[in-house]
Amino acid sequence: MVRQRILSGIQPTGNLHLGNYLGAIRNWIDLQQEYDAFLFMADLHAITVPHDPRRLAADTYKVAATYIACGIDPARATIFVQSHLSAHAELAWLFNCLTPLNWLERMIQFKEKAVKQGENVSIGLLDYPVLQAADILLYEPDLVPVGEDQKQHLELTRDIANRLNFQYGSQESPLLKVPEPLIREAGARVMSLSDGTRKMSKSDPSEQSRIDLSDPPEVIIKKIKRAKTDQERGLWFDDPARPECHNLLNLYMLLSQQSKAAVAAECASMGWGQFKPRLGEAMVTALAPIQTRLAELMGDRTYLEGILRQGREKAASVANVTLTRVKDALGYSRPL
Ligand code: TYM
Numbered sequence: 001m002v003r004q005r006i007l008s009g010i011q012p013t014g015n016l017h018l019g020n021y022l023g024a025i026r027n028w029i030d031l032q033q034e035y036d037a038f039l040f041m042a043d044l045h046a047i048t049v050p051h052d053p054r055r056l057a058a059d060t061y062k063v064a065a066t067y068i069a070c071g072i073d074p075a076r077a078t079i080f081v082q083s084h085l086s087a088h089a090e091l092a093w094l095f096n097c098l099t100p101l102n103w104l105e106r107m108i109q110f111k112e113k114a115v116k117q118g119e120n121v122s123i124g125l126l127d128y129p130v131l132q133a134a135d136i137l138l139y140e141p142d143l144v145p146v147g148e149d150q151k152q153h154l155e156l157t158r159d160i161a162n163r164l165n166f167q168y169g170s171q172e173s174p175l176l177k178v179p180e181p182l183i184r185e186a187g188a189r190v191m192s193l194s195d196g197t198r199k200m201s202k203s204d205p206s207e208q209s210r211i212d213l214s215d216p217p218e219v220i221i222k223k224i225k226r227a228k229t230d231q232e233r234g235l236w237f238d239d240p241a242r243p244e245c246h247n248l249l250n251l252y253m254l255l256s257q258q259s260k261a262a263v264a265a266e267c268a269s270m271g272w273g274q275f276k277p278r279l280g281e282a283m284v285t286a287l288a289p290i291q292t293r294l295a296e297l298m299g300d301r302t303y304l305e306g307i308l309r310q311g312r313e314k315a316a317s318v319a320n321v322t323l324t325r326v327k328d329a330l331g332y333s334r335p336l
Contacts, residue, residue, distance in 0.1 A: 006035045006182070007141035009042040009082065011202075012059040013051065015212035016066050018283075019200040022187030022254050023147030029071040031145060031182075037077035038139050038315060039067060044082050044089060044131060048124040049113065049203070062294075064304055066213060069294035080311035082135065087319040091134035092127070094326060095160055098167070099130055103159065108152055113203070133157040138319040140177040148188040149199060154181040168329040175329050176322070187254055193227040196243030214291060217284040224280040235267040235275055248279055256282040 008028060010020055028039060041063045043056060060081055067079055082088050104110065104126050114121045136144055136157050144154055161176040169175035192198045192209040200210045208223055215223070228244050236242075237249050237260060253263040267275055297304060324334075
């Protein structure tokens with residue numbers, strides 16, 4: 001039986017944080033057992049905001065190592081670097097010419113990031129969701145497991161696929177497979193430690209707002225100690241007036257692998273002074289094995305290079321078939 005496929009990626013900008021882990025990577029780990037998994041480092045996306053060329057390659061390798069350290073099994077999943085396959089940029093160009101500009105202008109992430117960059121906003125930042133659509137549609141995945149913030153980009157991907165199918169495909173043989181987003185409720189929105197109404201983000205200038213996967217124990221404990229809280233006594237989930245309380249309980253639940261009911265009962269009558277050390281402890285315990293494995297992997301560049309070479313070959317064998325089909329449908333001649 002042919003296994004269904006998943007595809008997802010992360011931008012190698014800065015360190016990965018708990019939101020990337022709980023919103024994305026942890027779900028991939030569960031899914032890789034059952035699905036054919038294609039997981040990549042979105043390094044073409046990484047230059048849509050100002051970047052440091054001296055760090056791009058190293059950061060990309062580190063994200064690959066982090067996938068594996070978190071539990072992605074390279075023997076099962078195909079792990080690859082986006083920029084190692086020219087098909088992504090090429091399909092993105094074809095999509096560019098077929099996507100209405102106003103579909104991109106309403107993307108929330110563009111509007112948010114554009115405000116921060118003022119006059120330096122690049123065309124790449126606006127065009128980013130089209131590249132993302134190419135990333136996805138090249139591999140014909142059934143599901144795309146991501147955090148909540150990617151929902152709108154996946155809707156755009158589906159819109160682009162449907163538009164091309166309508167214009168260039170036929171009912172019997174659609175040109176592109178229309179994928180479904182997979183956004184798991186648990187972990188889909190990990191919020192900032194400084195403000196429970198904003199998501200935890202790599203681009204937040206304050207390091208205190210997030211926990212990086214490579215933060216050492218003392219840093220984790222300190223960040224949790226300083227995390228924003230409130231004056232209430234007792235801790236409970238789902239209170240819109242207490243976003244920080246909900247977020248920290250949620251993190252505790254996910255990292256200690258307990259049920260919501262168990263955490264609610266355990267913490268109902270706690271104060272912050274009692275709860276925060278438990279949360280810090282649970283975080284340190286959950287991240288310790290990942291950090292140990294990451295350090296080992298970062299010391300074995302040859303092993304990582306081998307994984308990425310294999311990944312690229314397997315990815316290319318799928319991506320090039322889709323790209324050729326789209327080019328044929330658009331009327332291009334094939335190279336002789
Ligand atoms: P990126 O690099 O911003 O984030 C990678 C993944 O982490 C999830 N995520 C979060 N989940 C929960 N809470 C948070 N605070 C949080 N912050 C980030 C994101 O939802 C995402 O799943 N455009 C993508 C990269 C990309 C991609 C793709 C993803 C490029 N092409 C094709 C899927 C398929 C991005 O910038 O993710």
